[in-house]
Amino acid sequence: MSDQGRRPTRLGETGLEGFAPYLMNRIMGRYNAEVRAALGQNGLSTPKMRALAVLSVVPAPLIRELAVYAVTEQSTLSRALDQLEAEGLVRREADASDSRATRIHITAAGLAVFEGLWPHMIDAQDTMFRDISDDERQAFLGTLQKMLRNIRKHEF
């Protein structure tokens, strides 16, 4: 049993630091800022970086899929892709069976840019987890995965 019969907590009772979404926003705020600092040089923005990151792992998604994976509004992503394409980092390619749809392919150059970025993301992550044991970290990750399943509205 979890919450049964408990009255809703007031924010004041636990304080900000007892409210998980607050902590997560706060932590991600710093993580994203950290990564963004590494982006500036390459002329990348957060949406562009996120698109590249997903594309380095997910092959040829539709734009709407990419938008979900990359946690980016579709219209924002559309424009980010314009730029990435102009820079030769991705390629738009018409879907074979649905001519409304476009699949996005990352280019070798795009992959190279992402690989230059990845170490910064790892660093930022390692900073977050500094002095947290592998076991605790693993458990944390497990909970995150359950949470994603809970909130997810798509099959991916």
Next chain:
Amino acid sequence: MSDQGRRPTRLGETGLEGFAPYLMNRIMGRYNAEVRAALGQNGLSTPKMRALAVLSVVPAPLIRELAVYAVTEQSTLSRALDQLEAEGLVRREADASDSRATRIHITAAGLAVFEGLWPHMIDAQDTMFRDISDDERQAFLGTLQKMLRNIRKHEF
């Protein structure tokens, strides 16, 4: 020991779902969207809501402090406060000992608005944690608190 001697993971090895910052961004994306949906009515924006949330718990912070707590750029916050003040939800008050500084006070009306919002935040949180045990949830929160200490650049 944690990572000693392990070579840096490539994103492809674990996939997106093995990378904690990705999961956290994805989850918070949904949580924030959920909350934002509840805001629309009241003419609130995310920064305005965050300011109110913090102010409901932290008494009379400086603007720069509020910006950190609320995970909002200072210039964005400055303008959010303009609006909140115009709507009578907060009050700017000159700091007693430093006349550059301004302290923000939430008004009764501001508090009332926040209390109307809070249930939605609780709901969104409960959705995230659906079917996660109290113990696991507690452990998760503990890890988040450690992480905040790791990445924090201020004393709060």
Next chain:
DNA sequence: CAGAGTTATATGCATTTGCAAATATCTTTT
């Protein structure tokens, strides 16, 4: 198979954002 509804992407436009600079006030140094 025509028409109604749906889905994929792009775009127009008003608003919001964030950076950098401006302003005002401290604080430290010499």
Next chain:
DNA sequence: AAAAGATATTTGCAAATGCATATAACTCTG
């Protein structure tokens, strides 16, 4: 105690954002 440097906040402005809509193509229903 004046100058140089820091700090708190606001604001100008170009760029990014998100909503609603446009366009095009698909799917289903009768």
